[in-house]
Amino acid sequence: xVVQKSVVQSRVFGELEVNEExxxxxxxxxxAFENLKKFVIVKEEDSPFLWLQSIEDKxxxxxIINPFDIKPDYEFDIGExxxxxxxxxxxxxxxxxxxxxxPEDVKQTRVNLKAPIIINVNKRKGIQYLLDDERYPLRYYxxxxxxxxxxx
Numbered sequence: 185x186v187v188q189k190s191v192v193q194s195r196v197f198g199e200l201e202v203n204e205e206x207x208x209x210x211x212x213x214x215x216a217f218e219n220l221k222k223f224v225i226v227k228e229e230d231s232p233f234l235w236l237q238s239i240e241d242k243x244x245x246x247x248i249i250n251p252f253d254i255k256p257d258y259e260f261d262i263g264e265x266x267x268x269x270x271x272x273x274x275x276x277x278x279x280x281x282x283x284x285x286x287p288e289d290v291k292q293t294r295v296n297l298k299a300p301i302i303i304n305v306n307k308r309k310g311i312q313y314l315l316d317d318e319r320y321p322l323r324y325y326x327x328x329x330x331x332x333x334x335x336x
Contacts, residue, residue, distance in 0.1 A: 222240055233248065236301065281300065299313065
């Protein structure tokens, strides 16, 4: 089997070599970036954060994190419509990430727990899903929450 590779430009990482099989398709885009459909996850060494890099626009890359690393009791139900859209058949198909905002004052770093990014890792399909759950804020301040493994 031959793995197709592409070179993608990134404002953050410069030139990235991407395996075609690692490209995640967001059929609806991400809110406010609906025109961008193809992304890849980039890992940074020695960092709890990852990047969701657009392969269509080098300037668009979101810092993301596994929400269970910062809030071990994070839980929600994925709606039937999303299960169908992403072709999710079992829990092992699913990876969950949340977008992180890191402002100039790093102590104000916050995570959007209200709208996680859900990815079917086998089908390489993703969606940002708005939770109807008041337990999770749009702005979860990382450094104000002592149960976060990120700051330790």
